Amino acid sequence: MIGLYQEGLTFDQIAKHLDEAYAVHTTSRTIKRRFRNWKITRQMPTEVKEEIKNRIQVLFFEVGLEDKDLLCALQNEGYNIGKYTLVRLRFELGLRRRIRGVEQQRHANELVQRLVTQELQKGVIDGYGRGYLYTHFRQQGHIIGRDRLFQAYRTINPEAVERRRRDLQRHRGEYIVPGPNFIWSVDGYMKLKPYGVEVYACIDAYSRYVVWVYVGISACTAVSCLRQFLETLETIEQQPRFVRSDRGVETVMLADAHYQLQTLAEPELQFQDCYLYGTSTANQRIEAWWQQLSKGLLFQWRVSLRTQYKTIVVNLYIELLPEFTYARPLLKGQYM
Numbered sequence: 001m002i003g004l005y006q007e008g009l010t011f012d013q014i015a016k017h018l019d020e021a022y023a024v025h026t027t028s029r030t031i032k033r034r035f036r037n038w039k040i041t042r043q044m045p046t047e048v049k050e051e052i053k054n055r056i057q058v059l060f061f062e063v064g065l066e067d068k069d070l071l072c073a074l075q076n077e078g079y080n081i082g083k084y085t086l087v088r089l090r091f092e093l094g095l096r097r098r099i100r101g102v103e104q105q106r107h108a109n110e111l112v113q114r115l116v117t118q119e120l121q122k123g124v125i126d127g128y129g130r131g132y133l134y135t136h137f138r139q140q141g142h143i144i145g146r147d148r149l150f151q152a153y154r155t156i157n158p159e160a161v162e163r164r165r166r167d168l169q170r171h172r173g174e175y176i177v178p179g180p181n182f183i184w185s186v187d188g189y190m191k192l193k194p195y196g197v198e199v200y201a202c203i204d205a206y207s208r209y210v211v212w213v214y215v216g217i218s219a220c221t222a223v224s225c226l227r228q229f230l231e232t233l234e235t236i237e238q239q240p241r242f243v244r245s246d247r248g249v250e251t252v253m254l255a256d257a258h259y260q261l262q263t264l265a266e267p268e269l270q271f272q273d274c275y276l277y278g279t280s281t282a283n284q285r286i287e288a289w290w291q292q293l294s295k296g297l298l299f300q301w302r303v304s305l306r307t308q309y310k311t312i313v314v315n316l317y318i319e320l321l322p323e324f325t326y327a328r329p330l331l332k333g334q335y336m
Contacts, residue, residue, distance in 0.1 A: 012028045120157060127163070130150045183241070188201075188248075190220070202228075203286050204240075221250055245277065
């Protein structure tokens with residue numbers, strides 16, 4: 001409290017800080033009387049650059065740090081600032097975290113409803129969910145509780161909330177598999193095919209264990225998929241109950257081989273009782289793994305290969321250009 005006073009805060013601001021931070025209810029007159037009895041004098045506040053203020057606003061609004069973490073981050077970045085200076089600057093910038101009292105609650109609710117109404121009139125936040133709303137207003141510099149904000153939005157615009165609940169909140173059903181080797185999901189990854197690389201893989205739907213991965217120049221032909229499947233069965237000496245794939249031409253022989261092997265043990269078995277066809281997007285296990293693989297590693301190769309491919313094509317075109325003079329007008333844009 002003494003440090004805040006010496007940093008330049010008024011007695012009213014110190015009283016508010018004690019109420020918000022420590023739930024200590026006192027008046028500015030009491031604090032002023034105590035300081036006079038203790039013979040505490042005010043020191044000149046530390047001069048603070050605008051750069052530090054801007055950085056405090058960024059860490060407060062966009063990162064959402066508490067005072068302790070905010071002070072540590074500023075000091076690590078080389079700013080010479082104390083904890084009382086930080087609190088003083090927060091008060092000067094109007095950065096507060098807590099709202100206490102019935103009157104403050106009512107005022108805050110009115111302010112939030114007014115802000116939400118203004119943004120709705122702009123057509124910006126219509127259809128936003130709880131998370132998007134919170135992020136949007138935080139980026140605008142407004143510190144509003146997520147629940148308080150969404151409650152005001154739901155009161156003002158209930159049609160959008162109901163529309164989002166009915167139309168946009170579509171969740172997949174539970175994907176339940178009894179155990180290992182019950183369903184194998186197979187699919188190909190064709191994003192690298194323009195560069196001569198094809199990938200085909202199989203994943204166990206229960207454990208997410210990658211049964212096999214094949215990389216080659218013809219990974220998605222019917223013969224190649226069949227050979228991958230049979231070599232895997234021979235190596236691990238196990239066969240799944242079901243195989244899940246899309247209805248592509250490369251899976252015809254694989255599906256037939258799996259069915260024939262299953263009928264050796266169960267002659268009356270039907271094809272649909274051992275093989276599952278469906279869309280590629282609904283093949284959740286293998287598609288989720290492709291996504292992780294692409295984000296983690298393959299995306300870098302796609303960007304690198306595409307850049308190299310463009311460079312090779314441009315250089316080849318430049319080398320061959322003198323021999324094909326009729327192509328010159330195309331470069332100059334003289335003909336469509």
